[in-house]
Amino acid sequence: MTSPMYTASVPVLRQLLNSLLAILDKAEAHVNDKKIDANALLQFRLFPDMLPFTRQIQIAADFAKGAGARLAGQDVPSYEDNEKTFAELKARISKTLAFLDTLPASAFDGAETRAITTGSGEKTKHWVGQTYLHHYALPHFFFHVTTAYNILRHNGIEIGKKDYIGTF
Amino acid sequence: MTSPMYTASVPVLRQLLNSLLAILDKAEAHVNDKKIDANALLQFRLFPDMLPFTRQIQIAADFAKGAGARLAGQDVPSYEDNEKTFAELKARISKTLAFLDTLPASAFDGAETRAITTGSGEKTKHWVGQTYLHHYALPHFFFHVTTAYNILRHNGIEIGKKDYIGTF
Numbered sequence: 001m002t003s004p005m006y007t008a009s010v011p012v013l014r015q016l017l018n019s020l021l022a023i024l025d026k027a028e029a030h031v032n033d034k035k036i037d038a039n040a041l042l043q044f045r046l047f048p049d050m051l052p053f054t055r056q057i058q059i060a061a062d063f064a065k066g067a068g069a070r071l072a073g074q075d076v077p078s079y080e081d082n083e084k085t086f087a088e089l090k091a092r093i094s095k096t097l098a099f100l101d102t103l104p105a106s107a108f109d110g111a112e113t114r115a116i117t118t119g120s121g122e123k124t125k126h127w128v129g130q131t132y133l134h135h136y137a138l139p140h141f142f143f144h145v146t147t148a149y150n151i152l153r154h155n156g157i158e159i160g161k162k163d164y165i166g167t168f
Numbered sequence: 169m170t171s172p173m174y175t176a177s178v179p180v181l182r183q184l185l186n187s188l189l190a191i192l193d194k195a196e197a198h199v200n201d202k203k204i205d206a207n208a209l210l211q212f213r214l215f216p217d218m219l220p221f222t223r224q225i226q227i228a229a230d231f232a233k234g235a236g237a238r239l240a241g242q243d244v245p246s247y248e249d250n251e252k253t254f255a256e257l258k259a260r261i262s263k264t265l266a267f268l269d270t271l272p273a274s275a276f277d278g279a280e281t282r283a284i285t286t287g288s289g290e291k292t293k294h295w296v297g298q299t300y301l302h303h304y305a306l307p308h309f310f311f312h313v314t315t316a317y318n319i320l321r322h323n324g325i326e327i328g329k330k331d332y333i334g335t336f
Contacts, residue, residue: 004176005172016307046214135179138180139184146310154322
């Protein structure tokens with residue numbers, strides 16, 4: 001039987017990352033269509049001390065690879081945060097999806113109680129897999145996906161809840 | 169052993185609903201402090217065709233009680249959508265938390281494969297519990313919690329990611 005820790009993570013992360021890919025396509029088409037400076041969206045923040053759109057996407061992708069890798073007992077691959085265009089953000093998500101595809105479901109057996117460490121220095125936190133996934137990684141992941149979506153909606157991009165939920 | 173369907177749902181829903189309670193307290197304090205018309209926040213939308221703050225809270229609460237009830241094999245209690253103040257929205261969330269507290273973890277045994285129906289008429293959908301929870305109920309729940317949070321942040325309420333994550 002597939003581990004419930006796999007069922008609750010990788011296929012869900014994949015669903016929402018694929019939604020982001022489709023949403024980024026629509027945002028890029030909107031920008032081209034209206035001849036808008038892409039940075040007006042890529043650097044948009046819902047409030048001055050919130051993170052801009054590009055960071056929301058990067059962090060969503062990071063929580064996806066972090067959750068997948070840690071629950072599978074692997075090192076978390078390190079990606080640079082150097083994306084400056086819609087195409088580069090899509091590549092970042094595609095790279096994250098490709099990484100999730102390398103994780104065999106069987107590696108998640110027993111991940112409920114796997115010891116997981118996040119952060120470093122004073123910010124180091126110790127978890128068991130189950131708490132890490134349900135109470136930390138997924139809530140943060142959904143937060144950044146939704147905030148990216150909300151930034152685009154606030155700027156008039158024609159997307160809807162169906163684009164967020166995507167296909168599964 | 170506690171069912172993974174319980175572990176992945178009720179304690180997580182409770183975490184974020186409690187976050188919403190604390191966030192609503194801060195929003196209410198802000199409104200009182202600045203002598204703002206509460207409806208300026210309660211009816212605020214991030215874009216004209218998005219739902220206002222009050223509906224985001226109501227729908228988040230609905231996904232919580234819907235997920236809890238359906239996975240536990242119970243009828244979903246019906247609550248009126250008549251909240252008009254911060255106090256009433258907090259009461260709606262507290263009522264939802266009290267309902268989740270009535271669900272014994274043992275009722276979630278085998279919920280992975282439980283047949284679940286949502287919607288009615290042409291919008292009727294049939295699920296098994298696992299797909300319903302991970303790919304539909306939780307993504308929608310987090311969407312509405314985050315959008316409520318983003319509406320407040322966009323309006324300058326001093327809350328942060330810690331308020332969203334809350335305690336667990």
